[in-house]
Amino acid sequence: MRVQMLGLCRFSYVGLRGYQKDHASIEERRAFLYDPRRLARRWLWFTTLALPGWLAQTDPDFALVIMTGPDLPEPYLSRLRDLAAGTPQLRLELVPPMERHLEACRAAIAPHVDSGADVVGHFRHDDDDAVALDYVAAARRDFTRVEGLWRSEGCLSLDHSRGLMLRAGAGEAQFVPRIAHNMGVALTIFLRPDQPQTALHFNHTKLPLWMPGVAVTRPLMFIRGVHADSDSGDMGPGVPWQIEKAELDRQLSRRFGLVRADLDRLAHAAA
Template sequence: MRVQMLGLCRFSYLGLRGYQRHHATIEERRAFLYDPARLARRWLWLRTVALPGWLAQTDPDFTLVLMTGPDLPQPWLSNLRDLAARHPQLRLELVPPMERHLEACEAAIAPHIDPAAEVIGHFRHDDDDAVALDYIARAKADFAQVRGLWQAEGRLSLDHSRGLMMQVGAGSVRFVPRIAHNMGVALTIFLRPDEGKTALHFNHTKLPLWMPGVAVTRPLMFLRGIHGDSDSGDIGPGIPWEIAPDALDRQLSARFGLARMDLEGLAQRLAGA
């Protein structure tokens, strides 16, 4: 069975809906999203936290669509173009502002659906989060174990729910281990190719309303960034688990290709920005 892994990462996409922060007009939204200092911070997050894991996946057979607006200021638009040109798994989609955010997301994803795929593993990814280096490989392998559930309804959520909450503020970084179900990161929504929906069409906090779900609680699979620019800035519910400081350093490297030194440097640069 051909499974296509297809994700969406919104980079300061200009639209009126789809975010928890409210703005009354498109002009207010544009001023907020395109603030130069904010864009510089988001780029730091993308390059330091999100990209290392995507560029070093053990299974490179996936597509991650970088979605933004055609009027994204420079140099950020050229930076995204350069990324997509260098890495075949990354595709840039410039979507004009749309009133209905989910339609905008569908417009970004639709050109990249593989007509030969029998099932699409949709995922969303924020530019301040990270997935493990084997996320794509494990999502495919775990789906193969439970695809009978998908075949019954044509929909299935696969939740890799063991992660680290990375709180960044005042020039420091703190890691909080959590098993957190359906956080939205390392969460795959398996749909039929003709469904006409993306992962963002389903509120990740209410997935059981629409489909069966499977939670996979090992191994460590995601890192979620929590900071002043977060659209949702709290840790949220979850089950704590323990990890020793030296084991944390090893896991950051082995699972995400990240170094604590770089993440602490990110925190300091953000504090000085």
């Protein structure tokens, strides 16, 4: 069975709806998203936390569509162009502002759906989160274990729910270990390639309304950034788990390819 892994990452996309922070007009949204200081912070989160894992996935057979607007200020638009040009798995889609956010997401994803695939593993990824280096491999492997459930329903969510909440504060990165179901990061929505939806079409907090779901609680699979620029602004519900500091630092390196000192500097800059 051919499983396509296809994700969407919105980088300061100017459009109405689709976010928890509301704005009355496109102009108001643009002014908020394109504020130079905010863009600098978002780029720092993206390149320090989110990007390393995608550049070093153990299974390189995936596509991550980076969705932004054609008027994204420089130097960020050129930087994204260069990233996409140099990395086969990264695809840049410039989508003009649209009032209906889900239509915009579909416009970004549709050109990259492999019609020859048997199933598409859709995922969303925020530019201030991280997935483990084996997320793509794990999602594809674990899907084969529950493929029969997908066949009977035509849709299925696979939730790799053990993660770390990274809070920026006190000049250093503070980590809160959580098992958080359907958080949105490291969450894969398996659909047929002829279905028009993307991962963004399903509210990740209400997935059981639309499809069966399977939670995989080991191993550690995601880091979620929680800071002043976060759209949601809080950690959300979850089950705490424990990890010693020395082991945490090892896991950051082994699972995510990240260095604690870099994350401390990121948290300090974002505080």
